[in-house]
Amino acid sequence: MKRMLISCFAAALLFSPGWAVAEAKGKQQSKPKWVDKNKDGIPDDWELKYKLGLGKNVANQDKDRDGLTNRVEYNLRLNPTKTDTDKDKILDGDEDTDRDGLTNSAEVALGTKPEDADSDNDRVKDGAEKKGKAKLSNVVQKLELQIKTAANQIIKVGYHWSERHSHLHMKDQTGEVTASDVQALISDLQASPSLPNDQVIAKIQTLFSLDTPFRLELEWKYGSGRTRKLSVKQSDKGNTTGQPGDGEDDDDQDDDEGHDQDDDGKNSDSPDDASDE
Structure with missing residues (x-):
């Protein structure tokens, strides 16, 4: 009998409004905060980590002059202060991160997405797309x-x-x-x-x-x-x-x-x- 009463009491607490609010608050507090004061699509903590500042044009700058803007480097999870993030003797701009047949810098120049092998979602890899008679990779x-x-x-x-x-x-x-x-x-x-x-x-x-x-x-x-x-x-x-x-x-x-x-x-x-x- 005592066990039944304890079980009923626990169930009442679980489904009571107060418990639900407390649980919701706990979930909200556990969510990571993503702060972007300059509204450039890059988290402020990432910009501060690499000492890029929080100016209005930070996303479009290329601090390491490797042909990739800070926004592109963030999307590719690269170091915006180093020309060769993984130290493999291939510059970040010359890497083919999404393995679509185009280098990262070529994708920036051609307007495709270096983090997405099929930028237009047509089931054809970006490098195999054609500009005139030539593939973009060519x-x-x-x-x-x-x-x-x-x-x-x-x-x-x-x-x-x-x-x-x-x-x-x-x-x-x-x-x-x-x-x-x-x-x-x-x-x-x-x-x-x-x-x-x-x-x-x-x-x-x-x-x-x-x-x-x-x-x-x-x-x-x-x-x-x-x-x-x-x-x-x-x-x-x-x-x-x-x-x-x-x-x-x-x-x-x-x-x-x-x-x-x-x-x-x-x-x-x-x-x-x-x-x-």
């Missing part, structure tokens, strides 16, 4: 080209993707190379990522109207992170020297010479602006 993210012509004139081209727009820097002492020529080269490299080196050289020679002899150095990087390099000297007899295989080393230094040129193809540099080397 899109040229960066290209650096320097040529010394038979007349000792210099041609310099710097190209990179940034926030869905291409930027082109050109210095051309010959006055013959146009933005359309550069775009045609990039389109060929995207359409055929495994194009043999000799065919790449032949395309450049044709597009840029190069007479022999000439010297050429080219490096380009795909959205997949693959990097290819060429360094050749073409003689007037048609002999080619110094033609290595494809490289995997990345060159993260931008060519600051020249002015930006967007997709409209207008070249803001004139041949007179180029300096002799």
